Amino acid sequence: MPERRRWTVRDLRRDNRSVLLWSLYFDQPCSRQDLSEATGLSSASVSNVIRELIHEGIVVEAGSVDSDGGRPRVLLRINPDYGYVVGIDVGETRIQAELFDLTMTVRANADIPLEPREHGVDVVVDRILRCLSAVLADSGVPSGAILGVGVGVPGVVERGAEVVLYGQTYGWDAVPLERLLRTGTDLPLYIDNGANTMGQAELWFGAGQGARHAVVCLIGSGVGASIIGNGATERPGGSSGTEWGHTTVMVGGRNCRCGSLGHLEAYVGAEAILERYGLPLPGDDEESALAALIDLAETSPEAATVLDETALYLGAGIGDLINLFSPDRIILGGWAGLLLGHRMLPAIRSSAREHALSHPFAETTITVGRLGPDAVALGAATLPIQAFLNGTAVPASRRPAAPEEIRPTGTGRVG
Amino acid sequence: MPERRRWTVRDLRRDNRSVLLWSLYFDQPCSRQDLSEATGLSSASVSNVIRELIHEGIVVEAGSVDSDGGRPRVLLRINPDYGYVVGIDVGETRIQAELFDLTMTVRANADIPLEPREHGVDVVVDRILRCLSAVLADSGVPSGAILGVGVGVPGVVERGAEVVLYGQTYGWDAVPLERLLRTGTDLPLYIDNGANTMGQAELWFGAGQGARHAVVCLIGSGVGASIIGNGATERPGGSSGTEWGHTTVMVGGRNCRCGSLGHLEAYVGAEAILERYGLPLPGDDEESALAALIDLAETSPEAATVLDETALYLGAGIGDLINLFSPDRIILGGWAGLLLGHRMLPAIRSSAREHALSHPFAETTITVGRLGPDAVALGAATLPIQAFLNGTAVPASRRPAAPEEIRPTGTGRVG
DNA sequence: CCCCCTTCGCTCAATCCTTATAATAAGTGC
DNA sequence: GCACTTATTATAAGGATTGAGCGAAGGGGG
Known part of the structure; x- marks a missing residue:
C-alpha cells in the first residue's frame, strides 16, 4: 500500500x-x-x-585552519550571495516581507498594515505583491538572483494540482493563492501555513534547536500549531497546517x-481573552490591550481570574x-503566546x-519562543532554503540553458 | 538540523x-x-x-497467462511458506495469538482470558509466552521458520535503547516488555501500540485500503487512535501510539x-458509557451490557440520552x-467502536x-472498520511482514552463516 | 637550509547497480 | 513452415562510491 519510488x-x-x-x-564553516x-x-x-559545488558557485573556500602539524584544512562555506530568498508573513493585521541572503541576514524588509475586517482576496494579493516588489527594489537584488519566495498564511493549505487556501476565520474558501500571485511575479513560490513556517524558524534557529520532535504553538488573535518531526524534509508535499485552535476543549x-x-481558540485566542474579560482596556490595538490586562491582573481579581482560566484551557x-x-519540546510563540508565556509559564x-x-509529559519541555513575532517571515524564507538544499531550487540567472536534445537546432548555452 | 543518511x-x-x-x-500474482x-x-x-529472490525461495513462479498473441507472461507470487509470522493482541480482558503464513492465512490461534483487574506484569508476560508456544505447537511450524512476532499492547510504547511500555490505565510504568519476553523466546519481537496495529490492519486489508492518510479510532473499555500516513514505513523507529482517549474535551x-x-475516554469509553447510564443492565461482561444499552435506547429515553451524548462527544x-x-479516512474500530458505529454513524x-x-471535514470519509475485533492481532502480524518486505527479516532457518571475518575461529552455524 | 613527519586533498582503478539495446524464447494465426 | 507479437535474458555502456596510493602544505629538529 505505501508508495515507494525506485532509485537510480x-x-x-x-x-x-x-x-x-x-x-x-x-555547520559552517567546516573542512x-x-x-x-x-x-x-x-x-x-x-x-x-x-x-562541483565550488564550480557552480554554491560553495566558496574561506581561509584555512592549522591542523596538528599537518597540511592545514581548507574551510568551506556556502556562498551567501549565491542567491537570495524572500519570506512573507500574511498576518491578520499586516503583511510583512523580508529579504535574506543565504546566511539568513536580513537585506531588506517591508511592511503594509491591513485594515481590520478588510481581508478581501484581491486586496491581500495586491499587498503581498507590493511588499515583494518593495523588498526587491530596496535591496537592489535583481529578481534573477532570487531562489524563491516563501509565504506564510493563516488557514489550511492544500497541495493538489495547485495550491489552494482555506481560511475559515479569514473568510477565504478555496482561494488559488499561487495562481493569483503568479499574475504579478515569475518567482518560485512556496506557500505554507504560518504556524508551520514559524515552527520551522524556531526549530532551525530558535528554541527548538536540537529537538527531534517539536510542537510550536502560534497564539495571536487566532490559534494554530505546527508539528515538526525530525526535520521538515520528511513531508515533501504532504500534511497541511494543523488547526489546533479549532479543537474542542469544552463541548457546548x-x-x-x-x-x-x-474550541480552544474561543478561550485562549487574544480576541477571545479580551472578550471574556469584557471591560474596556487601555490601548488601541489587541496587543496593547492584552498587555494591559496582564498588568492589571496584579491588582484586579477579575483580570486575574480571566488569565487563570486562560492558563487552564491553554494547558488542556x-x-x-x-x-x-x-x-520532546513545546514552544509557545505568536505575539499573544509570547506575552502569556512570559507571564504565566x-x-x-x-x-x-x-x-x-x-x-509523555515528563519527556517534554515547555518553553517560550526565542525569535519574537517576526519568526513567521523568517520561517517562510526557510521554505525556499529547504528547496535549495534539496537541490530543487536554482536562481534564474544561474540556470543553464535548456538541454540541446530538446532544442535540436539551438545554439546551446553561451560561455 | 534534519538528519539524513548518505547512500551507497x-x-x-x-x-x-x-x-x-x-x-x-x-498485487499478487503478477508478471x-x-x-x-x-x-x-x-x-x-x-x-x-x-x-535472486527466486533463488532465495522468497518468490515462486505460479503458472502463466496468455498475452495477445505473444509469449505468455509468467506469473510470480511470494512463497506463502517462505516464513510465518505471529500476531499477539494484549487486550484488557484477554490475550490472543494468531499464526499466519505470508498470505495472511491463519494457521493457528490461541486465546487466554485475563482475570479482570489482574494485570500484573509477570502474569501478562507469562500468558503471552504461553499463547506463543501454543500457536507454534498447534500449527506445527518450527520456530526457525518464524519471521517475527508482532505484539499489540495498550499504552505508550517508547523505543529507546530498549522497548519500554507505559500503560497508565493498566498500572504499568516503564515496563521493559521486550527484555521480559526475551526470557522466554529467541524470536524477533516487534512491539507497538494496539491501536496502531489495528490501524495498520484496516489500512492494509480493511476499510482503509486506498487511503493515503487514515486515522483509526480504537474504542473498547479504553480509547485510542492510530494515525497512519501513506504507509507506516515512514516512521522507522519513531512516533509512539497516540493517546487520543486522554485528550480533553471538557475542561473540568x-x-x-x-x-x-x-478526557474523551471518560465519555466514550465503554466503561464510561455504562457508568454514565448508571442503571443495571443484562449481560455479565461489558460487551453484552453495551449491546443491551443500545437495544434499550429504542424505548428508554434515559438510555437514548446517554447514547446521544456519547455521539456528541465522540464527534467532538x-x-x-x-x-x-x-x-482522507477515519475508521471506527474496537469492539465498542464497531457497536456504536453500526448504530449511530x-x-x-x-x-x-x-x-x-x-x-477538512469535507475531505474526509468516516466509516466503520471492516475487520472486526481480531484486527489487533492481524495488524500486529503485519509488523514482521513489514520488516520482511523491507529486507530486514529473514527466518532463522534460512539465514546464511555468519560472515567469517567476525568469528575467525568459529565453526559457523549448523545447517 | 634540508629532511622527516603529519595531515589534508586529489587521482585512479575496482566494484556495483541501473539502463538501453540487441538477442533469444515462446507462443498465435495463416 | 513462416511471419508476427510479446516476454524474458544477455551484453555493453554509463554513472556513482570507495579504498589505496600520491602529491601538497606546513611544523620541527639538526
Whole structure:
C-alpha cells in the first residue's frame, strides 16, 4: 500500500549532494574532512561533490585552519550571495516581507498594515505583491538572483494540482493563492501555513534547536500549531497546517469565530481573552490591550481570574498535543503566546501536567519562543532554503540553458 | 538540523529490491512486466532481482497467462511458506495469538482470558509466552521458520535503547516488555501500540485500503487512535501510539481512569458509557451490557440520552482528529467502536461536522472498520511482514552463516 | 637550509547497480 | 513452415562510491 519510488544511480548523487549541503549549511564553516566524518561519505566523494559545488558557485573556500602539524584544512562555506530568498508573513493585521541572503541576514524588509475586517482576496494579493516588489527594489537584488519566495498564511493549505487556501476565520474558501500571485511575479513560490513556517524558524534557529520532535504553538488573535518531526524534509508535499485552535476543549462551550462551540481558540485566542474579560482596556490595538490586562491582573481579581482560566484551557490544549504527539519540546510563540508565556509559564505548565499522561509529559519541555513575532517571515524564507538544499531550487540567472536534445537546432548555452 | 543518511550503491539495490517486494506483495500474482511498469524499474533490473529472490525461495513462479498473441507472461507470487509470522493482541480482558503464513492465512490461534483487574506484569508476560508456544505447537511450524512476532499492547510504547511500555490505565510504568519476553523466546519481537496495529490492519486489508492518510479510532473499555500516513514505513523507529482517549474535551469534566478530568475516554469509553447510564443492565461482561444499552435506547429515553451524548462527544473527538491531521479516512474500530458505529454513524458524523472546520471535514470519509475485533492481532502480524518486505527479516532457518571475518575461529552455524 | 613527519586533498582503478539495446524464447494465426 | 507479437535474458555502456596510493602544505629538529 505505501508508495515507494525506485532509485537510480543518479538519484544517489543528487541525494548525497543534498546530504552534504544540509550538513554544511548547519555547520559552517567546516573542512572537507569534517564533512566526510559528519556524513559518512568517503573523502573522495566529498571532494568530487565539493568541486562541483565550488564550480557552480554554491560553495566558496574561506581561509584555512592549522591542523596538528599537518597540511592545514581548507574551510568551506556556502556562498551567501549565491542567491537570495524572500519570506512573507500574511498576518491578520499586516503583511510583512523580508529579504535574506543565504546566511539568513536580513537585506531588506517591508511592511503594509491591513485594515481590520478588510481581508478581501484581491486586496491581500495586491499587498503581498507590493511588499515583494518593495523588498526587491530596496535591496537592489535583481529578481534573477532570487531562489524563491516563501509565504506564510493563516488557514489550511492544500497541495493538489495547485495550491489552494482555506481560511475559515479569514473568510477565504478555496482561494488559488499561487495562481493569483503568479499574475504579478515569475518567482518560485512556496506557500505554507504560518504556524508551520514559524515552527520551522524556531526549530532551525530558535528554541527548538536540537529537538527531534517539536510542537510550536502560534497564539495571536487566532490559534494554530505546527508539528515538526525530525526535520521538515520528511513531508515533501504532504500534511497541511494543523488547526489546533479549532479543537474542542469544552463541548457546548463558547462560540468560536469559525461558528462552532467550545474550541480552544474561543478561550485562549487574544480576541477571545479580551472578550471574556469584557471591560474596556487601555490601548488601541489587541496587543496593547492584552498587555494591559496582564498588568492589571496584579491588582484586579477579575483580570486575574480571566488569565487563570486562560492558563487552564491553554494547558488542556497543550496536554492534548503532548498526548497525541509525544514531542520532546513545546514552544509557545505568536505575539499573544509570547506575552502569556512570559507571564504565566508555571501556571500553563501545571495545567498541562494535570491534563496530560504523566509519562509523555515528563519527556517534554515547555518553553517560550526565542525569535519574537517576526519568526513567521523568517520561517517562510526557510521554505525556499529547504528547496535549495534539496537541490530543487536554482536562481534564474544561474540556470543553464535548456538541454540541446530538446532544442535540436539551438545554439546551446553561451560561455 | 534534519538528519539524513548518505547512500551507497548497495543501499540502492536493497531499496529497489524492497520496492519490488512491496509491489508484488500487494498485487499478487503478477508478471515481471507488470512489476516493471508498476515500479518504474527497467525490465532488466526486475529480472535480475527476481532471479535472486527466486533463488532465495522468497518468490515462486505460479503458472502463466496468455498475452495477445505473444509469449505468455509468467506469473510470480511470494512463497506463502517462505516464513510465518505471529500476531499477539494484549487486550484488557484477554490475550490472543494468531499464526499466519505470508498470505495472511491463519494457521493457528490461541486465546487466554485475563482475570479482570489482574494485570500484573509477570502474569501478562507469562500468558503471552504461553499463547506463543501454543500457536507454534498447534500449527506445527518450527520456530526457525518464524519471521517475527508482532505484539499489540495498550499504552505508550517508547523505543529507546530498549522497548519500554507505559500503560497508565493498566498500572504499568516503564515496563521493559521486550527484555521480559526475551526470557522466554529467541524470536524477533516487534512491539507497538494496539491501536496502531489495528490501524495498520484496516489500512492494509480493511476499510482503509486506498487511503493515503487514515486515522483509526480504537474504542473498547479504553480509547485510542492510530494515525497512519501513506504507509507506516515512514516512521522507522519513531512516533509512539497516540493517546487520543486522554485528550480533553471538557475542561473540568468527568473523572478519567488516568486521574485527570474531562478526557474523551471518560465519555466514550465503554466503561464510561455504562457508568454514565448508571442503571443495571443484562449481560455479565461489558460487551453484552453495551449491546443491551443500545437495544434499550429504542424505548428508554434515559438510555437514548446517554447514547446521544456519547455521539456528541465522540464527534467532538473525531473533529479534533480531522482538524489536526486532515486524513482522507477515519475508521471506527474496537469492539465498542464497531457497536456504536453500526448504530449511530449518522449522529457521530453530524457531530463531527459541527466540531470540525468545514473544509477538512469535507475531505474526509468516516466509516466503520471492516475487520472486526481480531484486527489487533492481524495488524500486529503485519509488523514482521513489514520488516520482511523491507529486507530486514529473514527466518532463522534460512539465514546464511555468519560472515567469517567476525568469528575467525568459529565453526559457523549448523545447517 | 634540508629532511622527516603529519595531515589534508586529489587521482585512479575496482566494484556495483541501473539502463538501453540487441538477442533469444515462446507462443498465435495463416 | 513462416511471419508476427510479446516476454524474458544477455551484453555493453554509463554513472556513482570507495579504498589505496600520491602529491601538497606546513611544523620541527639538526
